[in-house]
Amino acid sequence: MAMMGPSSTTMTKKPKATWNGFSLKPRKEMPEGLWVRCPGCEHMLYKSAVQKNLDVCPSCNHHFRIGATARIRYLVDEDTFQPILENMTSADPLDFQFRGTTYKDRIRADQEKSGAAEAMQIGKAFIKGRGVVLGVMEPDFLMGSMGAVVGEKFCVAVEKAIEESLPLVAVSCSGGARMHEGVVSLGQMAKTSAALARFNERKGLFISVLADPTTGGVTASFAMLGDVILAEPRALIAFAGPRTIAETIKIELPEGFQTAEFLMEHGFVDMIVDRKDLRSEIARLIDYTQK
Amino acid sequence: MARENNRPTNGGYLDFEQKVADFERQVEELRKLSAKKGIDYSVEIRRIEKDRIIELKRVYSNLTAWQTVQVARHPQRPLLRDYLNLMVKDFRELHGDRLFGDDRAIITGIGQIARNKVLIVGQDKGKTTKEKIVCNFGCPNPEGYRKALAKMRFAEKYGLPVVTLIDTPGAYPGVGAEERGQAQAIAVNLSEMSRLRVPVISICIGEGGSGGALGIAVGDRLAMLEFSYYSVISPEGCAAILWRDGSRAPDAAEALKLTSRDLYRLGLVDAIIPEPVGGAHRNVHDTVYNVETYVAKTLAQLQHVPIDELVESRYQKWRSLGSKATLQGPLAVERASRIATTSRPAAAKRDTSTARV
Ligand SMILES: [Zn+2]
Numbered sequence: 093m094a095m096m097g098p099s100s101t102t103m104t105k106k107p108k109a110t111w112n113g114f115s116l117k118p119r120k121e122m123p124e125g126l127w128v129r130c131p132g133c134e135h136m137l138y139k140s141a142v143q144k145n146l147d148v149c150p151s152c153n154h155h156f157r158i159g160a161t162a163r164i165r166y167l168v169d170e171d172t173f174q175p176i177l178e179n180m181t182s183a184d185p186l187d188f189q190f191r192g193t194t195y196k197d198r199i200r201a202d203q204e205k206s207g208a209a210e211a212m213q214i215g216k217a218f219i220k221g222r223g224v225v226l227g228v229m230e231p232d233f234l235m236g237s238m239g240a241v242v243g244e245k246f247c248v249a250v251e252k253a254i255e256e257s258l259p260l261v262a263v264s265c266s267g268g269a270r271m272h273e274g275v276v277s278l279g280q281m282a283k284t285s286a287a288l289a290r291f292n293e294r295k296g297l298f299i300s301v302l303a304d305p306t307t308g309g310v311t312a313s314f315a316m317l318g319d320v321i322l323a324e325p326r327a328l329i330a331f332a333g334p335r336t337i338a339e340t341i342k343i344e345l346p347e348g349f350q351t352a353e354f355l356m357e358h359g360f361v362d363m364i365v366d367r368k369d370l371r372s373e374i375a376r377l378i379d380y381t382q383k
Numbered sequence: 384m385a386r387e388n389n390r391p392t393n394g395g396y397l398d399f400e401q402k403v404a405d406f407e408r409q410v411e412e413l414r415k416l417s418a419k420k421g422i423d424y425s426v427e428i429r430r431i432e433k434d435r436i437i438e439l440k441r442v443y444s445n446l447t448a449w450q451t452v453q454v455a456r457h458p459q460r461p462l463l464r465d466y467l468n469l470m471v472k473d474f475r476e477l478h479g480d481r482l483f484g485d486d487r488a489i490i491t492g493i494g495q496i497a498r499n500k501v502l503i504v505g506q507d508k509g510k511t512t513k514e515k516i517v518c519n520f521g522c523p524n525p526e527g528y529r530k531a532l533a534k535m536r537f538a539e540k541y542g543l544p545v546v547t548l549i550d551t552p553g554a555y556p557g558v559g560a561e562e563r564g565q566a567q568a569i570a571v572n573l574s575e576m577s578r579l580r581v582p583v584i585s586i587c588i589g590e591g592g593s594g595g596a597l598g599i600a601v602g603d604r605l606a607m608l609e610f611s612y613y614s615v616i617s618p619e620g621c622a623a624i625l626w627r628d629g630s631r632a633p634d635a636a637e638a639l640k641l642t643s644r645d646l647y648r649l650g651l652v653d654a655i656i657p658e659p660v661g662g663a664h665r666n667v668h669d670t671v672y673n674v675e676t677y678v679a680k681t682l683a684q685l686q687h688v689p690i691d692e693l694v695e696s697r698y699q700k701w702r703s704l705g706s707k708a709t710l711q712g713p714l715a716v717e718r719a720s721r722i723a724t725t726s727r728p729a730a731a732k733r734d735t736s737t738a739r740v
Binding site: 180185186189239247269273282293311313336337 | 554556557558560561562563564565566567569570571573574575577578593594597598600601613614615616621624625626627634635638639640641646649651698701702704705706707708709710711
């Protein structure tokens with residue numbers, strides 16, 4: 093296990109560490125009922141056992157996709173997350189309408205479905221006693237896509253990290269850029285990358301964590317710009333999605349293509365980390381890099 | 384099959400140009416007749432020519448978004464090669480990313496534009512079938528983006544301004560591209576270009592296909608040729624996802640606000656470079672001249688700005704992108720819902736609101 097040195101933080105709240113003792117409220121991501129079938133090993137699993145195991149299959153280590161709230165709960169010291177801009181929403185810059193419905197309707201529906209205002213939560217928190225600025229994507233809100241709000245929040249998180257000399261940790265989980273915001277959303281790729289370039293000049297530490305799935309414009313911007321890039325096992329990490337590639341080139345895709353393991357083998361991921369070890373690995377990286 | 388795809392089968396006319404085609408056919412017939420029978424039809428020909436120009440102006444001042452996409456993809460539209468030939472004096476291509484290979488969808492090199500020594504980075508789609516295959520139909524692989532960055536760093540070291548010409552359907556979605564880190568290559572370009580210590584001017588000359596375009600477009604100025612398009616996703620791709628029907632691309636094109644006028648109005652591009660009457664493909668020289676004029680004028684402006692100031696204002700330009708497209712405050716969620724409720728009749732409004740600009 094990681095050797096943890098004393099932490100230097102600017103936050104006042106006393107962190108309480110450890111995984112145990114977290115309240116694991118029932119979550120909507122899981123289907124109703126007591127049992128769930130694991131997509132990894134096909135076993136029927138007792139749901140509360142999976143949840144106690146951080147939404148990881150105890151028998152095959154399949155990492156279930158989780159929402160931002162659960163992610164934050166699993167990642168930070170209990171009750172230390174202080175959200176920033178938690179209610180920011182999109183102003184629908186294009187007045188986007190499609191198939192008899194509107195983007196605004198879609199926003200409202202996904203706000204109700206996910207309980208989240210947008211596709212990213214940012215805030216300050218402690219991880220094993222180390223202060224961080226954290227950004228976590230919300231896959232249940234418009235597929236975790238990046239529009240103006242995600243881009244703006246990410247930049248605010250970077251600026252907060254600069255201001256308070258804190259490391260930045262971002263957990264990506266995204267379908268890419270958000271079509272409904274057109275070039276506004278495309279521009280967020282440049283905006284977040286520019287913010288990280290400035291952060292990098294100031295020697296800021298950015299730990300990028302890639303969860304399943306990390307694709308498109310998110311991969312092709314901040315997610316791939318970590319000083320250290322961690323990925324959860326078997327996570328899909330891609331620029332173009334496997335279906336797009338299969339349709340374009342009409343060949344069978346190689347086994348394990350675009351998994352975290354594939355990315356690591358090709359040199360684009362530093363470390364594959366089980367969900368249960370993320371806290372300690374992040375803490376270790378902070379201790380090695382921060383004075 | 385040999386598909387020397389320089390000309391579409393209908394003689395280069397797009398489907399909304401039928402009246403123009405008719406006028407041209409009439410002129411052609413009168414000329415033939417005149418030659419055969421020795422009768423002077425020059426008055427009639429001039430009259431028809433005038434009508435033809437009026438019709439072209441009418442059509443091209445009212446293009447829909449989808450028609451604009453078709454013009455931007457027109458097989459005779461000037462491509463990177465035309466700009467290099469007509470606009471860049473003494474062009475010398477610099478090959479290779481020094482890592483893997485020499486991508487042919489992105490061409491880089493030094494040369495002079497209006498007496499300014501610059502680095503040119505441009506996307507090439509190719510004209511003939513053979514060329515198209517060589518340059519992968521303008522879809523770069525990661526080594527293209529890495530080559531662009533390597534040459535931009537060279538330009539930065541010697542104070543050469545960078546001019547990028549964008550014309551790509553998108554970065555290539557292939558197995559090799561993924562294996563070699565397409566996403567990482569683009570991400571690094573976005574980040575590095577934002578800090579490059581020389582002026583960077585980007586011009587969309589045809590298709591501005593998503594991240595593949597943006598990967599060489601993070602500069603001090605982003606201009607678009609009048610009938611180019613710039614979009615987060617192809618209209619076909621968007622239609623396939625949101626309309627669940629790829630043939631609804633015209634609707635998607637309208638909704639995506641991908642034309643130069645829409646993007647200029649939204650503050651997402653800095654300038655529109657006018658195209659000759661009837662689009663760039665009808666007058667390559669004038670198109671290239673307009674681009675050259677824009678580059679010369681903009682370089683003259685940017686070269687006066689102290690470099691720290693330039694880099695900072697470039698940062699602010701990108702940092703502020705979309706900031707106004709957000710709603711804040713504790714009531715934002717409810718406000719968004721309220722907007723969603725009150726804008727329900729929007730579906731009925733659609734026909735007028737998406738019509739021409
Ligand atoms: Zn399992």
